[in-house]
Amino acid sequence: MSTIPAPLVVAIDGPSGSGKSSVSRAVARSLGLAYLDTGAMYRAATWWCVDQGVALTDTGAVADAVRALPLVMGVDPQDPTVVVGGTDVTAAIRETAVSAAVSAVATNLDVRAELGRLQRAAIDAERAAGSFSGGRGIVAEGRDITTVVAPDADVRVLLTASEEARLARRALDVHGTADAEAVEATRDQVLRRDADDSTVVEFHTAADGVVTVDSSHLDFQETVDAVLAVVAASTARA
Ligand SMILES: Nc1ncnc2c1ncn2[C@@H]1O[C@H](COP(=O)(O)OP(=O)(O)O)[C@@H](O)[C@H]1O
Numbered sequence: 001m002s003t004i005p006a007p008l009v010v011a012i013d014g015p016s017g018s019g020k021s022s023v024s025r026a027v028a029r030s031l032g033l034a035y036l037d038t039g040a041m042y043r044a045a046t047w048w049c050v051d052q053g054v055a056l057t058d059t060g061a062v063a064d065a066v067r068a069l070p071l072v073m074g075v076d077p078q079d080p081t082v083v084v085g086g087t088d089v090t091a092a093i094r095e096t097a098v099s100a101a102v103s104a105v106a107t108n109l110d111v112r113a114e115l116g117r118l119q120r121a122a123i124d125a126e127r128a129a130g131s132f133s134g135g136r137g138i139v140a141e142g143r144d145i146t147t148v149v150a151p152d153a154d155v156r157v158l159l160t161a162s163e164e165a166r167l168a169r170r171a172l173d174v175h176g177t178a179d180a181e182a183v184e185a186t187r188d189q190v191l192r193r194d195a196d197d198s199t200v201v202e203f204h205t206a207a208d209g210v211v212t213v214d215s216s217h218l219d220f221q222e223t224v225d226a227v228l229a230v231v232a233a234s235t236a237r238a
């Protein structure tokens with residue numbers, strides 16, 4: 001009798017520029033899993049509030065708008081997409097205006113409750129679909145996936161990197177260079193945002209049972225391999 005392996009849920013958290021999104025996508029591709037970028041959901045919520053003319057300082061109006069968010073997340077790691085009310089906002093949510101404003105939405109506790117609910121539903125759907133269709137599971141990444149959204153995930157990883165490495169990576173991403181000027185221009189987007197976000201979620205220290213992978217001195221492929229090794233070790237133990 002053949003056994004169908006249970007769907008795997010991998011949760012990855014970490015600060016901005018630690019490599020969460022790119023590493024999680026590569027891990028999902030490598031293992032044949034779905035990929036959920038929860039940061040993209042906070043970005044989509046921010047884009048929607050701005051689109052609807054909601055003042056981001058009005059916490060009640062923001063929460064109401066997010067409860068009505070018509071969001072569809074594409075979870076294929078080859079081509080993750082974000083669609084809001086029929087508009088593909090995959091690129092628009094990466095623009096600097098959204099990056100600068102997103103913490104105001106992500107620190108709204110009613111928004112966190114609503115998006116957390118949607119994230120749990122997406123993870124549960126992959127679990128259930130996997131059991132019936134032979135789907136393999138999901139990699140979900142963000143700031144509170146290992147602790148709040150999916151503390152019961154099969155594998156939980158905190159991906160960290162030094163401040164210096166994170167600033168250089170983001171500068172290279174946004175400005176195409178990691179010279180002193182580009183690093184300075186990136187500081188607000190990385191460090192101020194992490195400081196604001198840290199007021200509502202802890203993502204600098206690993207919770208009990210969460211494995212830390214420090215990518216400061218690893219290149220991209222080495223980081224992917226390190227996370228895959230954590231998955232292999234965790235699933236071998238289970
Ligand atoms: N270990 C690494 N070494 C060098 N660059 C990396 C590494 N991990 C990720 N990167 C690059 O750093 C940038 C930021 O990564 P990203 O996945 O967007 O981080 P996060 O989602 O944590 O903000 C990307 O250009 C990515 O390719």
Ligand SMILES: Nc1ccn([C@H]2C[C@H](O)[C@@H](COP(=O)(O)OP(=O)(O)O)O2)c(=O)n1
Pocket residue numbers: 015016017021038039040042043102103106107141142143144145193197201
């Ligand atoms: N689970 C999550 C995911 C993201 N967030 C917040 C943190 C960030 O300010 C925004 C956008 O997240 P995203 O992962 O795209 O941020 P980066 O630009 O990769 O640093 O959402 C959160 O509060 N909780």
